[in-house]
Amino acid sequence: MKSAIVVFPGTNRERDMALALRRATGRDPAIVWHSGEALPKVDLIVLPGGFAHGDYLRCGAMAAHSPIMAEVKKRADRGVTVLAVCNGFQAACEAGMLPGVLMPNVCLQFVCRDVHLRVERSVRPFTGRYNAGTVIRVPVAHHDGNYYADKETLDRLEGEGRVIFRYSAPDGTLGDAHNPNGSARHIAGVVNAKGNVLGMMPHPEDLVDPVMGGTDGLGLFQGLAESLAA
Amino acid sequence: MKAKVHVTLKNGVLDPQGKAIGNALTGLGFAGVSGVRQGKYIEIELDERDAAKARATVEKMCKTLLANTVIENYRIDLDA
Numbered sequence: 665m666k667s668a669i670v671v672f673p674g675t676n677r678e679r680d681m682a683l684a685l686r687r688a689t690g691r692d693p694a695i696v697w698h699s700g701e702a703l704p705k706v707d708l709i710v711l712p713g714g715f716a717h718g719d720y721l722r723c724g725a726m727a728a729h730s731p732i733m734a735e736v737k738k739r740a741d742r743g744v745t746v747l748a749v750c751n752g753f754q755a756a757c758e759a760g761m762l763p764g765v766l767m768p769n770v771c772l773q774f775v776c777r778d779v780h781l782r783v784e785r786s787v788r789p790f791t792g793r794y795n796a797g798t799v800i801r802v803p804v805a806h807h808d809g810n811y812y813a814d815k816e817t818l819d820r821l822e823g824e825g826r827v828i829f830r831y832s833a834p835d836g837t838l839g840d841a842h843n844p845n846g847s848a849r850h851i852a853g854v855v856n857a858k859g860n861v862l863g864m865m866p867h868p869e870d871l872v873d874p875v876m877g878g879t880d881g882l883g884l885f886q887g888l889a890e891s892l893a894a
Numbered sequence: 895m896k897a898k899v900h901v902t903l904k905n906g907v908l909d910p911q912g913k914a915i916g917n918a919l920t921g922l923g924f925a926g927v928s929g930v931r932q933g934k935y936i937e938i939e940l941d942e943r944d945a946a947k948a949r950a951t952v953e954k955m956c957k958t959l960l961a962n963t964v965i966e967n968y969r970i971d972l973d974a
Contacts, residue, residue: 721934722962729959758962765964772910812907812965846908 665892667693667708670725670752671738677713677750677867683711683871688885698730701881707892708745709736710731711752711806711865723766723808724754733759745789745892746861750806753853753863761862762856764813769806770846776805779844780864781852782832785825789891790855790862793883799836800880801864804844809865811847811854818848829864895940896973897952901961902933936960945972 666687669678678695679863685693685708694704698716703709717726733755739747740761748756754766769775778801783794794800813821821827829852831843843850845865853864868881903909903962909931916930942948952970961968 721959724964765962767908767965768910770908770910772914792938810908810910814964846910 665689665708665889666691666702666704666706667698667710668706669693669710669712670698670732671712672698672714672716672730672755673714674716674718674842675751676716677869678710680867681710681712681749682735684872684881684885687872688882688889693813695751696732698727698732700731703732703735703739706744707746708888709735709739709798711748711755711822712869713750713752716751716755721809722754722758723750724756724758727755728749728758728760737761740856740861741859745888747790747888748861748863749867750804750809750865753865754808756861756863761861762854763817764811764854765864766806766808767810767812768808769810769844773806774807775809775844775876776801776803777844778854779866780832780834780842781829782836782838782868784827784830784863787825787828787855787859789860789888790884791828791887792891793887797833797836799835799876800868800883801832801871802881803870804866804867806845806865809845809847811851813848818851821851821854822849826855826857826859827851827853828855837876843871895942895945895948897938897948898913898971898973899936899938899952899960900933900969900971901936901966902969903931904965904967907965910949933966945967945974948972
């Protein structure tokens with residue numbers, strides 16, 4: 665699997681992402697600057713976390729209009745797999761690649777801690793390595809992770825099986841106490857209609873090695889490597 | 895020409911910041927605050943002199959970048 669990570673001014677999680685991809689695929693991803701650099705032909709495009717363009721106006725709003733995003737959208741439309749994590753998720757929503765928007769956390773604080781995610785669906789290319797219902801532990805680190813969409817959109821997402829991760833208790837129970845940011849219906853990750861673009865607030869790339877305190881996130885990258893093997 | 899754009903959250907969209915401001919006002923002793931909604935105010939200097947054209951341009955700016963219409967409304971006022 666060949667991959668590329670898009671870097672905007674203010675992106676700061678590209679190295680964690682590169683490490684996770686290297687670990688799962690044995691290859692270094694291309695790191696691509698958001699302007700003036702051509703996006704290489706790859707099987708996976710990653711929009712990583714950070715504070716692209718200082719999160720000015722709205723998180724991800726500026727990044728969504730960066731020169732490279734037109735090409736990212738075009739590739740996604742053609743079926744190329746896109747993983748958008750944290751600030752990348754915000755940018756993908758702002759760019760219209762995913763429905764909804766990430767609003768400020770209900771607690772109005774930056775939340776940086778491990779959370780539990782219930783894998784709602786086991787689907788390639790993202791979550792084929794996990795069984796549906798499995799609970800994994802991964803960190804979140806964000807101020808604006810409160811997923812919002814109108815009721816019709818949320819119903820549609822659920823009806824079409826596009827909610828991939830939900831915040832939960834370690835035993836998979838749902839509840840406000842386990843929702844770090846107030847996200848509608850405890851949604852932590854969703855895919856687009858085609859299923860080739862996943863947006864999620866938590867950072868699976870930061871739990872891929874025992875030295876990080878766990879490997880619960882590795883399955884996502886191994887699943888991608890398996891599904892997208894050239 | 896100057897365009898003044900107000901971007902506000904749509905009704906029904908939770909506004910934690912507005913809520914916090916409201917709580918702070920009540921805490922400071924301002925009685926009778928029954929709700930606060932906060933938003934953004936943006937001023938744009940335009941070379942365009944034709945009001946209709948200016949409005950159309952700013953409308954497009956709002957839809958493209960200034961507001962996220964999933965959660966936000968916008969209002970445009972023009973000053974000659």
